[in-house]
Amino acid sequence: MVNRAVPSRAELFALLETVKDPEIPVLSIVELGIVRDAVATDAGVVVTITPTYSGCPAMHEIEQEIRAAFADQGLGSVEVRMTYTPAWTTDWMGEEARAKLEAYGIAPPGRRETDDLVPLRRHAATVRCPYCKSLQTERKSEFGSTACKSIWVCRDCRQPFEEFKAF
Amino acid sequence: MSFLFPYLLRLADDRLVLGHRVSEWCGHGPILEEDIALANVALDLIGEATALYKLAGAAEGQGRNEDALAYFRDAVDFRNVLFVELPKGDFAVTIVRQLFFSVYSLLQMEALSKSTNAELAGVAAKTVKEARYHIRHSAQWVVTLGDGTDESHARAQRAVNDLWRYTGELFLADDVDREAAAAGVGIDPSTLADAWRTQVTEVLQRATLTVPTVAYMQRGGRDGKHTEHLGHMLDEMQIVARSHPGASW
Numbered sequence: 141m142v143n144r145a146v147p148s149r150a151e152l153f154a155l156l157e158t159v160k161d162p163e164i165p166v167l168s169i170v171e172l173g174i175v176r177d178a179v180a181t182d183a184g185v186v187v188t189i190t191p192t193y194s195g196c197p198a199m200h201e202i203e204q205e206i207r208a209a210f211a212d213q214g215l216g217s218v219e220v221r222m223t224y225t226p227a228w229t230t231d232w233m234g235e236e237a238r239a240k241l242e243a244y245g246i247a248p249p250g251r252r253e254t255d256d257l258v259p260l261r262r263h264a265a266t267v268r269c270p271y272c273k274s275l276q277t278e279r280k281s282e283f284g285s286t287a288c289k290s291i292w293v294c295r296d297c298r299q300p301f302e303e304f305k306a307f
Numbered sequence: 308m309s310f311l312f313p314y315l316l317r318l319a320d321d322r323l324v325l326g327h328r329v330s331e332w333c334g335h336g337p338i339l340e341e342d343i344a345l346a347n348v349a350l351d352l353i354g355e356a357t358a359l360y361k362l363a364g365a366a367e368g369q370g371r372n373e374d375a376l377a378y379f380r381d382a383v384d385f386r387n388v389l390f391v392e393l394p395k396g397d398f399a400v401t402i403v404r405q406l407f408f409s410v411y412s413l414l415q416m417e418a419l420s421k422s423t424n425a426e427l428a429g430v431a432a433k434t435v436k437e438a439r440y441h442i443r444h445s446a447q448w449v450v451t452l453g454d455g456t457d458e459s460h461a462r463a464q465r466a467v468n469d470l471w472r473y474t475g476e477l478f479l480a481d482d483v484d485r486e487a488a489a490a491g492v493g494i495d496p497s498t499l500a501d502a503w504r505t506q507v508t509e510v511l512q513r514a515t516l517t518v519p520t521v522a523y524m525q526r527g528g529r530d531g532k533h534t535e536h537l538g539h540m541l542d543e544m545q546i547v548a549r550s551h552p553g554a555s556w
Contacts, residue, residue, distance in 0.1 A: 225429030
């Protein structure tokens with residue numbers, strides 16, 4: 141093991157910023173709110189992550205990429221722990237991350253919906269086209285290429301696009 | 308806490324078996340968007356099961372992880388309700404079952420999010436969020452099918468009628484449930500029945516569907532007495548893991 145000082149939480153997070161989400165490579169796992177904690181001791185590093193959705197198939201890959209990011213850093217063993225508390229929410233995504241998403245062509249998450257028990261009708265959510273910025277958009281499906289996205293189409297520029305769902 | 312392992316196991320088994328049934332639509336959905344939707348729902352259910360199997364394996368303390376519990380048990384060892392193991396049927400059967408189960412799951416997991424077992428409470432809080440949009444998805448479809456064409460209405464009503472006699476088992480409490488509830492870890496499922504019926508009835512009425520009045524209810528899954536369908540399903544689900552133990556890809 142290479143001899144070096146135990147890194148601070150900020151240093152660990154800076155390293156974790158280099159790990160991008162495999163499905164949305166414009167955002168890091170820190171920006172997405174997936175990383176909940178990172179602690180280094182003499183023995184090694186413990187990173188705590190939380191899944192976006194229970195069925196997110198990217199979690200295994202994210203775990204491997206975290207290990208890869210810490211390899212060759214001489215920090216000893218790397219343990220990746222999974223927590224479910226508190227449950228992940230898009231509210232953890234900052235303004236900068238939202239702007240990156242829109243520039244990438246994905247409408248950022250809006251406000252979360254109210255918690256009606258059987259909400260038969262969704263509120264008329266307004267989602268802005270990430271391409272032409274029109275508000276004349278229409279949802280085609282609540283489910284997109286991943287669980288966290290829905291499919292929309294812009295009535296003005298006719299461009300289909302994805303929305304990162306508020307969750 | 309001898310109830311903890313069997314209690315967590317039944318929560319997980321319900322979701323794994325239903326998740327696998329829903330996943331059978333992958334590549335067979337009626338339209339592309341629905342194919343994707345059902346695949347996503349299946350992934351959520353299997354993900355929820357994975358988290359619960361991890362807790363169950365730790366509670367059992369025999370070194371069984373989520374893969375051992377999912378792939379290396381036979382049908383008689385599964386403790387899911389019969390309701391979730393029935394074949395996927397046509398789209399109406401799948402969608403009506405999703406509505407029935409999602410409302411049940413939401414009520415159950417809302418209660419379990421206050422469990423004295425912090426890990427279970429965390430998984431439950433996560434599942435609540437997912438059950439909410441699973442309800443939204445299936446309820447919209449039930450209304451679309453029920454209040455649709457003669458054909459879609461007839462199929463939706465047939466699905467409701469055929470599935471109804473399997474819903475009673477969701478609310479049957481046994482010693483495991485009662486001990487878990489008494490310890491503040493779990494809930495007595497019979498306490499969920501009224502709220503479930505109210506919510507489901509509201510959607511069925513909007514869908515112009517009739518709530519069945521049958522009194523006889525099937526049971527047996529919690530005791531390991533399953534329909535023949537579960538064995539066939541497990542054959543397919545477990546064959547790769549059992550043929551190549553320890554394989555990874």
